[in-house]
Amino acid sequence: MNYVLFDESRRDNLLPLTFMRPVADIRFGILTIREKWEYFLKCKTSTLTENYLSAKFPLVKEKENIIINGAVCPNDMLVEEIGQLQAGQALVKGDTVIAMYLNESDFEKPSGAVEEIETEAEFLEINNTWDIFAKNGLALAFDFELITKGRKSQKIPAHCLAINPENIFIEPGAEILASTLNASAGPIYIGKDAIVMEGSNLRGPLALCEHAQVKMGAKIYGATTIGPWSKVGGEVNNSVIFGYSNKAHDGFLGHSVIAEWCNLGADTNTSNLKNTYDQVKLWNYPDESFIETGQQFCGLIMGDHSKCGINTMFNTGTVVGVSSNIFGSGFQRNFISSFKWGGVAGFSVFLPKKAIEVAKGMYGRRELEFTDIDAKLIEDVYNLTHNYRRM
Known part of the structure; x- marks a missing residue:
């Protein structure tokens, strides 16, 4: 079939x-x-x-x-x-x-x-962007059971502190140095050839996918997924990083979803809770307006190839499109469309030719081929998002 x-x-x-x-x-x-x-x-x-x-x-x-x-x-x-x-x-x-x-x-x-x-079956599904982090703990626990069943984990290093070690699975080639792994609230999965540098504190449910890195002294709370080849430092809480993206320095990322090929500059911080404790509204593309999420905690949703400079501050419930570059002091607006260059002081258009050059450079650093199909996809998204750049 x-x-x-x-x-x-x-x-x-x-x-x-x-x-x-x-x-x-x-x-x-x-x-x-x-x-x-x-x-x-x-x-x-x-x-x-x-x-x-x-x-x-x-x-x-x-x-x-x-x-x-x-x-x-x-x-x-x-x-x-x-x-x-x-x-x-x-x-x-x-x-x-x-x-x-x-x-x-x-x-x-x-x-x-x-x-x-x-069907009478119950199942997990995603309907909105915030479902990805809000339901990530359930999805992570299900996947952990699925891919570790009947298999034996690599040994937890003696210089690590492991809480509920039976709920920790380490794939071959992974390296964990003098860190704390607390799986009492959910499983911890460490993927093939992943690295956890010394002094890190990891709390499940957590997935560190293959070749991903946790930098020294990081604090990672569940339910968090760090995708393949991503680098994470500082403080992260209940967030999903798809892959090939970096938040390698200090700063807080909470209740957020970061797509591929993104980079968050040093000391980037996301607000994930309003001072009024109200439920968060988030930009919705079909409605072209902000809609209720039903979530009290909601941080940053960032599309592929977008980046931000050092000390960038994101408001509660911010959406950033594809291939935007954000920098400058002060809180950024809570919807930044695709192919924007700038920040609080104003934006210009980030043209696809330059976006493709940057993407080629990032692929090259990972020893991956950036194809004509990849370039055409960036051009197509640039054309598809033209109307949003007026906002």
Whole structure:
């Protein structure tokens, strides 16, 4: 069977994080949603998404296909029910289509009525940007059980203080130096070749993915995910960093989501709680306004390739788009669109040609190839976000 992960309307509620990727490639817990499905299905998946993303995330169609909602996380019951679908059937939960069995021709023109099968399964899903950090503890605990079951952890070094060591898993090649690991509130996962430098204090639930680094003396609270090849220092609380991004210095990051290829300058701080203790409103792209999150704690949502200078201060509930560079004294405004250069004193446009040069440099530092497809994707997002730059 051919499996395809599809985007639907909630994708727009997850902007700016989905400007550069399908929903399924959001990191949530230890794994991305795609990685979770591929772990369960034991096969590779392709993607049905926006046209401009299809060059990097192509759709593979075969004679028989099951398409699966990329915002929904798998579990045993869902996978079993999806495996029982027949042609013309869909698995649903209320208004959510979880999966559908399609013949190859159905991608272009549906062949007839769809029989809906209502599942009684409970499952994790993401509907809005803040769900990524608010539900991250649940996703992380689920992934921890999934990928460590039946496996043996590397030994915790004798010079570390481990609390609830049975809830700590260390992959081969990881290095942990004279640090505290407290897994009493949730599991701690240390990925392959990750590094925890001396004097760090880690509190679960926490995932440090492969090749990620925690700098000396860092304080990391759960529920936090530090994605592959990311570097983190200072104080971090209940945040998700997708990968290849750096917050390598002192400063506070709380209740936030940082996409790939971002850099937070030294002593960058995010406010994650209003002085009035009111619930936080956050910029929503479909509504083009600030909407209620239902969250009392909410920090920074930052799109791919964006960066900020030293001592940058972000207000409670700030959204930054793709490829923006922010600097200057004072609190920044709480919506900064894509391809902006500046700060409180004013902004100019950060042109895609320069954004591509910077991205190539960052890829080169990680010894990764920056392709023409990557460059075209940045150009496409620049064109897609033109209207927001007026705000």
